[in-house]
Amino acid sequence: MLDETFDALKSYDWGMDPKAILPLDEAVVSTHGDAAARKALEDRLLAVLRTDASRDAKDAVCRVLRTIGTVASIPTLAALLPDEKLSHMARYALERIPGPEAAQALLSAIPKVAPKIKIGLISSLEARREASAIPALQILLASTDPSVAQSAAYALGAIGHPEANQALAEAKPTLATKAAIADASLACAESLLAHGRKTDAKATYQRLLAGNPTKPVKLAATRGLQACSAG
Amino acid sequence: MNHPKATRRDFLKTTGLTAAAFGFPTIIPSSALGNAETLPPSERIVMGGIGLGNQGGNDLGGFLGNKNVQYVAVCDVRKSVRDQRKGKVDDQYKTKDCVAYNDFRELLAREDIDAVHIATPDHWHAQMVIAACRAGKDVYCQKPETRNLAEGPRMIEAARRYGRVVSGGSQRVFQDYRDTVQKCWSGELGQIKSINVNVGPLPQAACNLPAETVPEDIDWDMWLGPAPWAPYNSKRCSGSFSTAGNSWRSYSDYSSGGLTDWGAHHFGGATYAVDVRELQPTDITYHDEGGKKFLTFTYPNGLLLTHNMPGKGNLEVVGTAGSYLHVADAKAGEIKPAVVATPGANRPAKPIPGYSAKGGIYADFLNCVKTREKPFRDIELAVNSSLLSHLAMLAYTVRRSLKWDAAQQLFPGDEEANRFLDKARREPWQL
Numbered sequence: 265m266l267d268e269t270f271d272a273l274k275s276y277d278w279g280m281d282p283k284a285i286l287p288l289d290e291a292v293v294s295t296h297g298d299a300a301a302r303k304a305l306e307d308r309l310l311a312v313l314r315t316d317a318s319r320d321a322k323d324a325v326c327r328v329l330r331t332i333g334t335v336a337s338i339p340t341l342a343a344l345l346p347d348e349k350l351s352h353m354a355r356y357a358l359e360r361i362p363g364p365e366a367a368q369a370l371l372s373a374i375p376k377v378a379p380k381i382k383i384g385l386i387s388s389l390e391a392r393r394e395a396s397a398i399p400a401l402q403i404l405l406a407s408t409d410p411s412v413a414q415s416a417a418y419a420l421g422a423i424g425h426p427e428a429n430q431a432l433a434e435a436k437p438t439l440a441t442k443a444a445i446a447d448a449s450l451a452c453a454e455s456l457l458a459h460g461r462k463t464d465a466k467a468t469y470q471r472l473l474a475g476n477p478t479k480p481v482k483l484a485a486t487r488g489l490q491a492c493s494a495g
Numbered sequence: 496m497n498h499p500k501a502t503r504r505d506f507l508k509t510t511g512l513t514a515a516a517f518g519f520p521t522i523i524p525s526s527a528l529g530n531a532e533t534l535p536p537s538e539r540i541v542m543g544g545i546g547l548g549n550q551g552g553n554d555l556g557g558f559l560g561n562k563n564v565q566y567v568a569v570c571d572v573r574k575s576v577r578d579q580r581k582g583k584v585d586d587q588y589k590t591k592d593c594v595a596y597n598d599f600r601e602l603l604a605r606e607d608i609d610a611v612h613i614a615t616p617d618h619w620h621a622q623m624v625i626a627a628c629r630a631g632k633d634v635y636c637q638k639p640e641t642r643n644l645a646e647g648p649r650m651i652e653a654a655r656r657y658g659r660v661v662s663g664g665s666q667r668v669f670q671d672y673r674d675t676v677q678k679c680w681s682g683e684l685g686q687i688k689s690i691n692v693n694v695g696p697l698p699q700a701a702c703n704l705p706a707e708t709v710p711e712d713i714d715w716d717m718w719l720g721p722a723p724w725a726p727y728n729s730k731r732c733s734g735s736f737s738t739a740g741n742s743w744r745s746y747s748d749y750s751s752g753g754l755t756d757w758g759a760h761h762f763g764g765a766t767y768a769v770d771v772r773e774l775q776p777t778d779i780t781y782h783d784e785g786g787k788k789f790l791t792f793t794y795p796n797g798l799l800l801t802h803n804m805p806g807k808g809n810l811e812v813v814g815t816a817g818s819y820l821h822v823a824d825a826k827a828g829e830i831k832p833a834v835v836a837t838p839g840a841n842r843p844a845k846p847i848p849g850y851s852a853k854g855g856i857y858a859d860f861l862n863c864v865k866t867r868e869k870p871f872r873d874i875e876l877a878v879n880s881s882l883l884s885h886l887a888m889l890a891y892t893v894r895r896s897l898k899w900d901a902a903q904q905l906f907p908g909d910e911e912a913n914r915f916l917d918k919a920r921r922e923p924w925q926l
Contacts, residue, residue, distance in 0.1 A: 278726050279705030286700055293894050296911070323723060324701070331914055352921045353723060360914040384922030391645070391917055415925055422926075447629055450656055480631035480657050487658060 266291060266308075273312055276321040288328050295332070302332050310340045319349055329357035335365050342369040346377045351384055359388040367394045374400060379407075383415040390419035398423065402431035410440030417441060421448025424455030429468060437475070446472055446481045453488055466492040540864050543568030543608050545599045545623060546615030547580045548734035550637055554612045554664070555580055557857040558635075559587050564861065568608060570596040572714040597714055599623055603630040610864055613637060614664070616734075616743045617750040618722045621646035624661060624874070625926055628653035635860045637664035638759035640877040642750065644885050645917035647878030648904050649926050654874050662860040662870035663877025665763045669850060672764035675810045675821040679768045680847045685816030687769045689799040691807035692883075694761045696738065697891055698752035699745045704728035721920035722748045751888050758884035762800075763872070764821075765810055766883075770845075771798055772876045775901035776883070781890045790890055792883060802887050889915050 265287050272284040288309075295301040309325045309332075317325075322344075329337050337357065344354035358366050370385045370392075377385065386404065389397040397419070404416035417435070420428040429452035437445045453468035469492065472485040542564050544555045548571070559566050566584050571577040577595040584593035596602045602611070603626055610633040613623050620636055627634045634654075640663045641647045654661040678684055706726030709715045715727045725731065725748070735742035736756075743749040744756050751758075766772045776792035790802040801807060810821035850871050852862035863870040889912060890897055897912055899905075906912035920926070 278703055280703060282700040282703040289892075293892075296893070296895070320703070327701070330918075331911065349724075352919065355919040356723070359917075359919040362910060380922050383925060384919075387922070387925035388919055390925065391919065411923060415923070418925055443629065447656075451652075454652075454656065478631070480629065483631075483658050484656050 266305075270308055270312070273317060273321045273324070274315075275318075276324065277318045278320050285324055288324070292328060292331050303334075303336070306332055306334060306336060310337060313340050313344065322350060323353045326353035326357045330360050333357045333361045335361070335363060337361065338365050338369050342373065345369070345373040345385065346381065348378070348381065351377070351381050355384055355388045359391055364396065367392060367396055370394075371397055371400055374404070379409045379412050382409075382412050386412070386415040386419050390422045393423050395423055395425050395427070398425060398427050398431060401428075402434075405431065405435045405441070405445075410438065413438075413441045414444040417444035417448045419448075421451035424452050426452075426456065426461070426464065428452055429456065429464070433468070433471060442475075443478065443481075446475075446477060450481070450484050450488065453485075457488070457491060462492050538865075539563060539565045540861060541565050541567055541607055541609045543570065543602045543605070543611050544580070545570040545602060545611055545613045546619065546637075547571045547576055548573075548614070549736065550734070551612070551614030552580065554614050554635070554637070554857070555583070557855070558612060558861075559584060561854070561857060561861060563865075566593065568594045568596060568602050568605065570599050570602045572597055572717045573712050575712050597717065600626065603627055603632060608632060610634065610660075610860075612664075616718075616732075617642045617755065618748065619720050621650055621926060622721060622920075622924060624650045625653040628657045628659045628661065631657060631659075633660040633860075633864045635662045635664060635857070636874075636877075638763075638877065639750070639755040639881045639884060640664070640759070640874065641881045641885070642755075643917055644882065644904065644915070646926070647882060651875050651878060658867075660860070660863045660867065660870060661874040662856070662863065663759075663872040663874060663880075664856070665759050665872060665877075665880075666856040667760040668763035668767055668880075669856065669871060671760065672768055672810055672821060675764070675768045675812060675819060676847060678819045679770070679812060679814070681844045683816060684812060684814030684819060687798060687812060687814045689801060689813045690765045690769045691801040691804045691809070691811045692758075692761045692765045693803050693807070693809040694758045695753050695803065697754055697888060698738070698747040698750065699740050702731055702746040702748060704731050719921065721924035723921060751884060754888055755881065755884040758887070759877075759881055761809060762883040763877075763880040765800060766880055767848075768810065768812065769798055769800070771796070771800070772879060775879055775899065776800070776886070777899060777901070779886050779890050779897040779899060781894060781896045783894070788891065788894075790887055792886070800883070802883075 269285055269287040276285060291305055295305055309328055312325050313322055341354045341358045344350040358369060370388055374382055374385050401416040401420050405413055407413045420432055432445055432449045432452060435445055449468055449472055453465045456465040466489060469485045469488040472481060477485060540563055542558055544551060547555055547569055558564050569577050569580040569584060581593045581595040585591050611627050612635040613620060614637040615623065617639055620640055624634050624636050679687055705728060707728050709727040718732055730741045731743060733742045738745045738752045738756060745752060750756060771794050774794050776794050778793040780791040782789050787805045789804045792800040808820045812819045850859035851868055852858040859871050886899060897906055897909065900907045905916060
């Protein structure tokens with residue numbers, strides 16, 4: 265059955281019956297707990313990514329790798345990251361593979377890709393709450409592309425680490441990045457407060473209030489200060 | 496222009512320090528009154544709508560007809576839709592002032608807008624709710640409010656951070672299951688032990704519809720947004736309420752079939768009836784008995800919520816004092832109560848939570864915008880309800896039982912299940 269499915273993948277494209285590749289989903293379920301079978305399946309899927317199969321076929325492969333991909337998948341997926349058409353679905357799989365290798369693949373690709381794809385990579389690092397990305401994100405905060413800088417700010421906020429907060433505090437907000445840096449700072453302050461670091465949280469809220477904040481940020485920071493003073 | 500300070504503070508409750516100081520609606524100049532009923536401008540809530548197809552159009556009508564609202568902006572990625580909706584708004588006020596947008600970010604950037612309602616396909620909900628909160632807007636968002644497990648906490652976080660009123664959008668939770676709610680909350684059934692929900696189906700196999708020429712009317716890239724790229728097909732983006740493969744509701748890149756689409760209503764009604772709206776289950780037990788697959792959700796208080804349990808009706812409740820089967824809307828008169836009283840098993844009635852104002856879920860939201868109370872379907876309650884659909888979807892996908900840690904928002908020690916918490920967003924979209 266799987267041989268037929270992999271045959272179907274060779275010519276799979278939009279408009280074809282998706283049931284032709286449904287056995288891949290069955291294989292994921294049936295190989296649960298069987299490392300050898302999973303590896304065999306993964307190897308066959310990676311082989312498809314290295315061919316000239318259609319974008320649709322490769323998308324379908326990446327959807328399966330999202331569930332079963334391991335460190336072994338990373339080089340093949342990483343090679344797709346600069347490709348404007350395949351980058352997202354490569355991340356679809358890569359973002360969910362645990363471990364530092366996947367994070368490193370995302371980080372390594374950042375200097376090599378167009379701004380729009382950079383944002384995709386940053387969003388995947390954000391989704392992983394990747395603390396190892398903080399130094400790179402701090403550099404990207406100063407990007408001349410405002411969308412990239414905003415993206416880096418949001419990622420630092422989601423990571424919420426004290427070093428992320430420090431990076432945001434040291435940033436020089438522009439008109440384009442001010443809101444993102446403020447939101448990220450608020451997120452960091454909440455994280456600090458949740459970990460009992462009231463003094464640091466308070467300092468963050470006070471910094472925000474001193475920076476001519478917008479109404480939403482002023483409200484949020486004032487509420488945050490109240491929370492710092494509570495019980 | 497006058498700014499009547501006393502009037503604003505009269506209808507706003509101040510919680511703590513800041514809600515009244517920073518959260519009140521914008522002033523509408525008298526020139527914008529048009530033919531609207533003459534509620535004082537300072538008391539009207541300025542609104543815009545995003546995603547105005549089938550359900551969005553219904554929501555627009557609901558808000559537009561409310562005297563508390565001044566509707567100023569429409570947004571849809573289809574020009575014909577936004578033009579038609581703009582026309583409806585302009586007709587209401589006998590002006591040409593409503594602005595039509597393709598890009599929701601431009602609408603959210605308007606400082607005069609206090610609140611927005613969102614009825615895009617599900618894959619946009621989290622993105623837009625969070626952006627709206629960051630922009631200082633209160634939000635009414637259609638159900639299902641989330642498309643996966645990672646989105647809910649981010650939406651709640653944004654709402655709380657910015658002190659926003661965020662309401663989910665299931666009007667059926669309050670109005671469709673009243674009989675069951677009444678029976679449960681009255682104490683007649685005693686302590687509730689279990690409730691069953693029948694809803695589905697799961698989404699169709701991956702959407703692989705063929706490419707069609709993109710009509711000039713639609714911004715296809717914007718319609719897709721954070722979802723994976725795919726070629727345009729009219730059935731892929733149809734807003735039909737069907738889940739049979741001819742609508743976005745059918746496909747997991749945009750929604751999750753009937754399980755989320757009607758699950759939002761039925762799970763919402765069930766958790767309301769048995770008073771677990773504020774809780775999340777700890778265990779999801781997968782059953783496969785003779786080919787019949789169903790689930791049991793176990794709550795921290797011991798309550799069992801089953802999904803598609805064979806032999807059980809929809810919202811069929813079992814308590815220590817008896818059991819009750821919800822009256823389906825279409826079967827009025829065929830009440831099938833099965834109350835078997837056990838002496839001494841009744842418990843005192845509890846007051847039933849409901850809307851904060853008359854006029855349905857729209858009025859509840861608008862009233863909460865003024866009072867800054869949490870609405871009946873507050874985003875946290877909405878997320879807890881939608882969560883059940885996503886947990887069910889995953890259990891049926893992996894065909895095994897799961898454990899859920901509500902505090903950590905993950906499946907403890909289950910790496911495979913945790914991969915399903917979120918899906919990578921297509922650049923340049925990021926929560």
